[in-house]
């Protein structure tokens with residue numbers, strides 16, 4: 001049976017004075033890439049922050065790997081990559097990763113493993129400042145992979161990347177899921193939907209649809225996810 005890694009019930013978040021997530025119920029499974037898709041401002045980052053346990057004013061229940069989101073015991077088991085690069089510009093790829101491995105208590109041998117996973121072997125001794133944007137985001141991803149996390153939360157990891165690199169990164173996400181991790185990837189680009197095993201389609205702080213790309217298209221009687229999204233919005237109006 002597939003392991004359920006996240007269970008959220010009545011998840012509500014207030015930011016500023018506004019409620020930005022409204023009573024969400026969903027679950028996330030191991031071994032799958034779950035796409036969190038929806039337009040800018042719909043609440044993807046807020047939802048991810050709630051799962052990782054760094055979001056204030058969360059109500060409802062969010063259980064991650066059997067413990068409440070934000071529990072200290074989860075720190076080593078979750079990898080989180082935000083939209084902003086989170087590595088040091090003046091250190092090399094390897095120096096950055098050794099530093100993060102030490103903080104995480106991950107073995108030094110994991111550094112070369114993650115460098116290979118993100119395909120940066122030929123750049124490992126370069127300072128991060130001299131890398132391209134896409135290479136830099138792969139260093140952040142590598143840092144998140146160091147502790148071999150059971151849950152990977154990736155906020156728009158492919159934004160601004162060229163198609164070849166995007167393809168490569170999706171291959172990496174698929175490999176990580178195949179190895180048993182639960183991988184959550186957010187995107188506002190609907191054409192990334194088909195690469196996911198499962199989708200949570202969001203709009204205005206609510207979940208419009210939850211299912212495989214095929215199930216969602218069938219339910220909305222649409223040929224692609226963008227059309228399905230539009231049909232679901234019309235249906236909900």
Ligand SMILES: Nc1ncnc2c1ncn2[C@@H]1O[C@H](COP(=O)(O)OP(=O)(O)OP(=O)(O)O)[C@@H](O)[C@H]1O
Nearest residue numbers: 015016017020039040041042043044045046047188
């Ligand atoms: N610090 C904040 N204070 C008040 N409101 C905020 C804050 N941060 C975000 N919001 C609001 O919360 C809502 C959800 O934002 P969030 O960043 O989660 O959306 P998103 O779907 O990730 O957007 P994007 O794709 O542009 O990153 C938005 O309406 C946003 O304006």
